[in-house]
Amino acid sequence: MTALPAQHRGPAPHGAPRGLAGFNAATPAEAQALLLACCHSHRWAERVAAHRPYPTVDALLAAADEAGYDLSRADLDEALAAECSAVPHPDAPPAARTALRAAHAAYESGFGHAFVISLDGVRPGERLDRVLAGIRSRLGNEPEEERVIAAEELRRLARARLAFRFSEALTLRHTGS
Template identity: 80%
Template sequence: MRHAHPTRPGVPEPTLTSDTHAPCRKPGSADTPAIPAQQAHPRHTGGLVAFNAATPAEAEALLLSCCHSRRWAERVAAHRPYPTVDALLAAADEAGYDLSRAELDTALAAESSVLPHPGAPPAALTALRAAHAAYESSFGHAFVISLDGVRPGERLDQVLAGIRSRLCNEPEEERVIAADELRRLARARLAFRLAEGLTPRHSEP
């Protein structure tokens, strides 16, 4: 059964500070940063052809590099061939909604909080490490957010502001949001893998 996607109104870009104890901000408040919408990716038909022609093991390995759920990868791979990239990405979304609690836990446990932010000030990186540690202590898994469509220079701010706002959530509320972000992240990673030639890697798109 599909869960309703959390909605957040658009607001000005957050400003990064070194204060890791900023007041909690519930979704919907005036200063809560919005999670940006997915942006269109180039539709590389060559990548889709290769994915459709790959062996089950090859296809599943690539899918596991996008979301570490064996059942999710097997289900998406089993429904090949896909007529379009959009159809493949829609199937990936659909399979993500059907993960059991244990499967979602496994997928979230495989995520890493380490995100590259080249050129960021040391104080900003210190704030980010502290924020990640606080989130993991509260929820037991890495902070997951899709940064598809966010400019590189704004990603650190987006991550830090997102952690601060979501630290206020109740565990079950945050679980729904994390699951939704994981689905969006898996979709963005899969589109990226298709564009780069189906290389199974764990780097961010």
């Protein structure tokens, strides 16, 4: 998912490791499945999984960032192909839904992939405006300039998704759920 926060990526894969200890002890395939749910670049997931064990979630996030900076053109294409356009909240007015669909269509037509933007830290009531403003401001970019921006946004999304997965696992463990 492109513009929505990490929690909207859906639940962790069935049988996914819980917590950092579980991630560190998981098989390479299990670890990569969790990572691919955060950024769909096989090379990125393999690289992050291969550097286990991580002593802290912060160390894992730093490794994910580093791997994100090293995405090749093919890796970025693979990851962007798996992203999809965000949909507005069901309570959004019809005009907002129409505007968002039109903006996404224009972006995808111009750049060949879904619009990606990290909304980590953006309040829910501001997300639609942030996405629309982001699309409008980036539509005028040259393709190579937009690839650089999309790569940075994808790296930020992967980091936020990973942080959410591990905060969710930690919360479940601490609440006894």
